[in-house]
Amino acid sequence: MSQGCRSLRIVASRSRAAVRSYASLATPATRKLNVPIDFGKTPLLHHSSKTIPQTPELPQGGSTTRLNLCQAVNEGLRTALREDNKVLCFGEDVAFGGVFRCTVNLQSEFGPDRVFNTPITEQGIVGAAIGMAAEGAKPVVEIQFADYVFPAFDQIVNEASKFRYREGSTGANLAGMVIRMPCGGVGHGALYHTQSPESLFCHVPGFKVVVPRSPSQAKGLLLSAILESKDPVIFMEPKILYRAAVEEVPDELYTLPLCKAEVLKPGADLTIISYGRPLYNCLAAIEAAEKTAPGTSIELIDLRTIYPWDRETILNSVRKTGRAIVVHESMVNYGVGSEIAATIQEQALLSLEAPVKRLGGFTTHTGLAWEKFIFPDITSEFAVPTSICDFGF
């Protein structure tokens, strides 16, 4: 472990000279790190059904279909609507297929009583869903952009999260209620089409907060949220992946466990924890870092459920590697990384060989022209592992 990181530091010194040379050239043509993710090749996606067995819990051996993220969400919703007639699907513009096409053909297949448009009222949508779930329905409601969930904040925080607790011994609860919302940067969404509010919801117990990274993950996690979860779920879909992330997705009904992280790439020297879209940048940065410093081995973990989170998997990893970085797109201040970093230093202090590093969006609003400078990118995700391995040497 130490040997690997030492060599990473040495090589990093050399790469600084290369950077100077890059700066003097001043041409984007020499860019090596911040190049677009090749979604057709990234190992995070199952480009062929042959790699599906590498992902734990995905069903093996069945037929698969090549789907992008919004198609996988559509399949997840269709599967749920077929499986249980208590499942309802509604929100703004969902009847014709939704503004991201996640609900295409669902109304024609399941009818306007189960798949329908609502008036434009986020607090009304979530409030109605609470009433429905309390009577045993399974409302899967869409908030058109995560940025517009805030009118429903009171219903989510004061009502949905506390419903079972305040009902007490009658056991009344909101199992089967899912609030889906597109989230995250998309390049040009500016102030109101890029937000990732998961950390706001993680400060409230009573529901689960889930973010999928890929089509096959989205389908399995969504079906788990709708059909199996005994608690309401907030399901956040990274919209930049809706069409970009394409992979083979098992055709059958399958669920993936909530509150359980997945180790995407084992490693011995450093643990990187992330979720959703940033995972793709993380993997590209790891590949660059490991190439720069042969012998270095970095572990990558997809948190999947942001809260209640899988503390055991993360802590076991950090105890093994001795170093941790948490990456998320939303602002670093009071972000998900803060909770994870605090828990790591509290529970795994004696294993730590460097401070836990957090890499999140900068503390500013996502101005239209500035998104690419605000969110973590491959370069910043490359720089942090390099610098954290320098620590102490």
Add this chain to the structure above:
Amino acid sequence: MDFLVPQSLPPIATYRVMNAEGKVQDENRAPPDVADEQVLEWYKNMLTVNILDTIMSEAQRQGRLSFYMVSAGEEGIMVGSAAALGPDDIITCQYRETGVFKQRGYTLKDFMSQLLHNKNDPGKGRNMPCHYSGRLKTGHAVASTLGTQIPHAMGAGYAMKLADRESGTQSPRVAVAYFGDGAASEGDFHGALNMAAVREAPVIFICRNNGFAISTPTTEQYRGDGIASRGIGYGIETLRVDGTDIFAVYEATKEARRRALRDGGRPVLLEMMSYRISHHSTSDDSFAYRSQAEVDPWKTRDNPIARLKKWLENKGLWSDELDKQTRTQIRRDILTELKAAEREKKPPLSSVFDDVYAEYSEEQEAQRRELRRLMEKYPEEYDADDYEGGLKGL
């Protein structure tokens, strides 16, 4: 260019059956279609709520419970409307619906268990006093948030409409949302009524217009013709009712329920006019913002209990003597239950953490162990014995 000028339109009429003298106002109509035994039960339920309010307000001032809200002046709305509902109808409440719980089967012990949050409280000691729960009798637990329950009722009504149609055997149900005139200013009210109309949900929206939201009179709450005038704007059938006339309340709610279930479902809005005789709560002194002279007529002439008493006396079913005996008995029963409830243990300590999620998260489990560790290490600093099972209950 004919602008619609609200002030030039005639005010919405108020439906009334019984006048201030306890007589059917319209001599040409049939008497209310209610058995005398049922009316007597209504009267006793209203009386129970009224006396409970008096005793528990005093108990709060004595520090025996932390908080209390009176519903004086509005007993007729609660008991009368609840009497018209089906046993399986789902109710969402604001907080002044004590009479609904009474009419739907809450016993004095049930009230006391919640007010004193002892081990018999179905809410497990988590909710402020007057936030009653117990699904079989009431529907949803009462929450302090204003207006949030209104869209819940809309959703419940819609879900029950689908479920009842699917079941074939379940007799159709409605959902009911109770709220005050102040809560109707919240955005949730707008979202709920609009969605209920569009989705044709079988919901009865019952607004208790008692003239005040804490210190805020309705002249500072709205400028339209009350809450009833808004129903039309959403396409909702609407009726304004004399809330101090229990027969009007009962008949209106019964008819609203029939309409709500007709042709696959629809929402109905009832605005029950009344006056909040009492302070808003035990944290309020209402004479800081209104005069005694304003309150008095509602206490005597336009009082739902006094009015029904006259009706019963006119029919020879009641007397001052019987009234006195009944009040004494109710008072005695309440005090007995209050003392019994005070002697009970509080709920088990695990109620701190149970039911946040269906199952404990690993983190919650760690926190529960930490609380137990603290209480074991510093036993003199915590009063575990007050709780059912003591430390073992954690």
